[in-house]
Amino acid sequence: xxxxxxxxxxxxxxxxxxxxxxxxxxxxxxxxxxxxxxxxxxxxxxxxxxxxxxxxxxxxxxxxxxxxxxxxxxxxxxxxxxxxxxxxxxxxxxxxxxxxxxxxxxxxxxxxxxxxxxxxxxxxxxxxxxxxxxxxxxxxxxxxxxxxxxxxxxxxxxxxxxxxxxxxxxxxxxxxxxxxxxxxxxxxxxxxxxxxxxxxxxxxxxxxxxxxxxxxxxxxxxxxxxxxxxxxxxxxxxxxxxxxxxxxxxxxxxxxxxx
Amino acid sequence: xxxxxxxxxxxxxxxxxxxxxxxxxxxxxxxxxxxxxxxxxxxxxxxxxxxxxxxxxxxxxxxxxxxxxxxxxxxxxxxxxxxxxxxxxxxxxxxxxxxxxxxxxxxxxxxxxxxxxxxxxxxxxxxxxxxxxxxxxxxxxxxxxxxxxxxxxxxxxxxxxxxxxxxxxxxxxxxxxxxxxxxxxxxxxxxxxxxxxxxxxxxxxxxxxxxxxxxxxxxxxxxxxxxxxxxxxxxxxxxxxxxxxx
Numbered sequence: 001x002x003x004x005x006x007x008x009x010x011x012x013x014x015x016x017x018x019x020x021x022x023x024x025x026x027x028x029x030x031x032x033x034x035x036x037x038x039x040x041x042x043x044x045x046x047x048x049x050x051x052x053x054x055x056x057x058x059x060x061x062x063x064x065x066x067x068x069x070x071x072x073x074x075x076x077x078x079x080x081x082x083x084x085x086x087x088x089x090x091x092x093x094x095x096x097x098x099x100x101x102x103x104x105x106x107x108x109x110x111x112x113x114x115x116x117x118x119x120x121x122x123x124x125x126x127x128x129x130x131x132x133x134x135x136x137x138x139x140x141x142x143x144x145x146x147x148x149x150x151x152x153x154x155x156x157x158x159x160x161x162x163x164x165x166x167x168x169x170x171x172x173x174x175x176x177x178x179x180x181x182x183x184x185x186x187x188x189x190x191x192x193x194x195x196x197x198x199x200x201x202x203x204x205x206x207x208x209x210x211x212x213x214x215x216x217x218x219x220x221x222x223x224x225x226x227x228x229x230x231x232x233x234x235x236x237x238x239x240x241x242x243x244x245x246x247x248x249x250x251x252x253x254x255x256x257x258x259x
Numbered sequence: 260x261x262x263x264x265x266x267x268x269x270x271x272x273x274x275x276x277x278x279x280x281x282x283x284x285x286x287x288x289x290x291x292x293x294x295x296x297x298x299x300x301x302x303x304x305x306x307x308x309x310x311x312x313x314x315x316x317x318x319x320x321x322x323x324x325x326x327x328x329x330x331x332x333x334x335x336x337x338x339x340x341x342x343x344x345x346x347x348x349x350x351x352x353x354x355x356x357x358x359x360x361x362x363x364x365x366x367x368x369x370x371x372x373x374x375x376x377x378x379x380x381x382x383x384x385x386x387x388x389x390x391x392x393x394x395x396x397x398x399x400x401x402x403x404x405x406x407x408x409x410x411x412x413x414x415x416x417x418x419x420x421x422x423x424x425x426x427x428x429x430x431x432x433x434x435x436x437x438x439x440x441x442x443x444x445x446x447x448x449x450x451x452x453x454x455x456x457x458x459x460x461x462x463x464x465x466x467x468x469x470x471x472x473x474x475x476x477x478x479x480x481x482x483x484x485x486x487x488x489x490x491x492x493x494x495x496x497x498x499x500x501x502x503x504x505x
Contacts, residue, residue: 014402024356026427069427076458083409087367087416094363101362118366122373126410133457134401136308142394149398 015123027242030095035235037088040081045221051221052209056211065139068146072136079129091237093117095240098170099241101182112170121162141205158214159196159205168194181238194230197223271503277348277494280341284487287338290482292334298328304467307404314400315393324388329383336375339483343368346421346486347419349435349493353428359464360424364417370414376408408466408475411450418447418482434493442485449478 045051048251050071059067068075093114100110131153135146144197175188203212211217295301309317318325347368352360381403385396425433425440453471455464463470487496 018446026356026359027421030359042346045402080409080454082413082450082459083412083457086410086412087414088412090363090366090416091420093366094359097362098359100355114362118369121366121413122372122377126370126374129412130402130406130457134398134405137401137405137457138397138462141398145398146392180262 020198022217024242024245027098027245027256029240030091030098031242033088034092034095034238036083037092038231040088044078044082044085048074048076049082049129049132050174051132051154052158052224054158054215055150056209056215057151057207057213059150059153061143062184064147064150067141068132068135068150069139075132077131078146082129083126083133086121086129089117089121089125092257093237096171097177099182099238102180103182104180105174105177109170109174116163116166116170120160120167121154124160124163124258125157128153137178147197151221153207154214158201158220165195165198168192168198187233187237190230190233191224197226270501274494274498274501274503277345280345281440281487281490281494283338284342284483286461287335289481290331291339294328294331297324297331299324304472305400305404306467307401307448307465310469311390311393311397313396313461316398318389318396320388321452325386326383328388329379329424332379333376333383337380338370340372342483342486343372343417345490349490349497350421350424352497353424353434354425355424358418362421364424365418367413367417371417374406374410378403391412404466409454411454411475412473415447415451418443418450420490421448434496435489439486439489444481446478446482450475 005062013077023201033038055064055067097110100113101107104105131149133151135141135149139146172188172195174187175183175191200212201223203220204214204216207213207216214220237241269330296416300317305314305317346360347364349360350364353361355361356449376437381399383397385391385403389396422440422443425435425443428434430437452464453466453475456466456468456471459465464470465471
């Protein structure tokens with residue numbers, strides 16, 4: 001711990017003694033927001049908007065139009081809802097960044113994570129919502145234009161690889177260098193698998209069908225299994241890390257005058 | 260000559276920088292207002308019910324003013340970001356267990372501003388070759404309007420995070436008064452319904468409607484004005500606390 005940290009710890013110990021509670025209220029608020037956001041995201045993307053699992057890349061323009069026609073209501077309800085709650089991504093990234101700041105590997109990597117995910121929020125998510133909502137906004141558009149919006153949405157959403165690759169690499173490095181043991185080392189290796197799936201997914205830009213297409217066994221389903229495993233591990237570790245913080249864990253204040 | 264210690268000096272120049280960002284806001288607001296008024300499709304806002312031929316004709320008839328306004332927004336729009344980072348800097352002074360609000364606020368500001376930047380690119384591309392074909396001009400115009408009005412989530416998060424930070428702040432000596440929290444929540448609620456602009460083609464929720472256009476943009480502009488005065492007071496108090504003469 002740095003000098004600033006211990007000085008703050010002393011500072012806080014002078015406050016009237018409160019009953020020690022497990023964890024910090026703010027961290028728990030963010031924990032629940034994270035869980036609620038990802039659940040809502042899954043409902044909006046999978047059940048309503050039908051973006052995951054995705055529609056086929058090997059369709060004609062008329063099939064794309066027919067697909068939009070069939071799912072118009074779901075896309076409109078689901079994606080408008082997602083437009084309103086999309087800011088949950090900022091909060092979810094914030095909490096991961098917070099734990100990274102707690103690591104001895106330093107806050108630089110936390111900022112790198114936040115920055116990479118901040119980039120990812122636009123092409124990796126919001127562009128899909130906007131493209132498909134623009135398609136369903138006027139179903140009587142020229143089929144060629146609908147086809148373009150179909151591809152633009154899908155490839156932006158599934159094919160935005162670098163932002164997340166950068167974010168996952170940074171998380172893995174932060175965990176491996178960390179001496180505070182905020183997250184266990186094995187989680188870094190799980191995270192590296194996320195990077196592998198992103199690299200493999202680059203093939204979706206070249207293939208219209210088969211295992212490497214955007215709906216393929218390798219680019220999509222294996223990636224989904226790895227992501228599912230990652231998020232389950234993460235939520236469990238997150239709970240543990242949040243509970244490990246007591247009200248006495250020094251806050252991440254900067255001292256007066258250093259701001 | 261007065262000799263300052265290193266700490267006093269950094270605090271004095273830090274405050275001076277914050278004040279520079281604060282006072283650039285009224286100038287910037289004036290520029291953005293001129294650009295807003297100059298766009299021929301804002302008074303009244305273009306209807307989503309315009310046909311492709313009407314949209315094409317609008318871009319062909321008003322090309323110079325559309326270019327002026329959208330290139331201007333492209334050039335000056337993101338200058339609003341330092342103002343919100345100034346709010347974030349003050350959020351970092353607030354008493355909070357984790358500082359997580361300010362930390363997340365930055366992502367919300369950056370992503371929200373990127374969406375605005377994308378929107379004026381779509382407007383300007385439509386005006387770049389207005390004889391491209393009405394169908395294509397219309398889809399560019401739709402994308403521009405929908406990205407401008409509908410993706411409200413990052414702004415909602417931004418106001419919610421500010422509110423949570425204000426509520427968590429020290430009640431005895433708050434950085435921002437408590438009503439700023441309530442006011443931020445109110446602004447978020449006023450702006451949230453405009454997500455409907457991606458679906459509705461008429462009524463108050465359409466992108467030219469009372470709620471999605473006037474209430475949304477009015478609430479945002481008013482928030483910036485109010486925060487200017489709130490920040491001015493907060494900076495004066497910070498100067499006083501740190502013993503820096505303004």
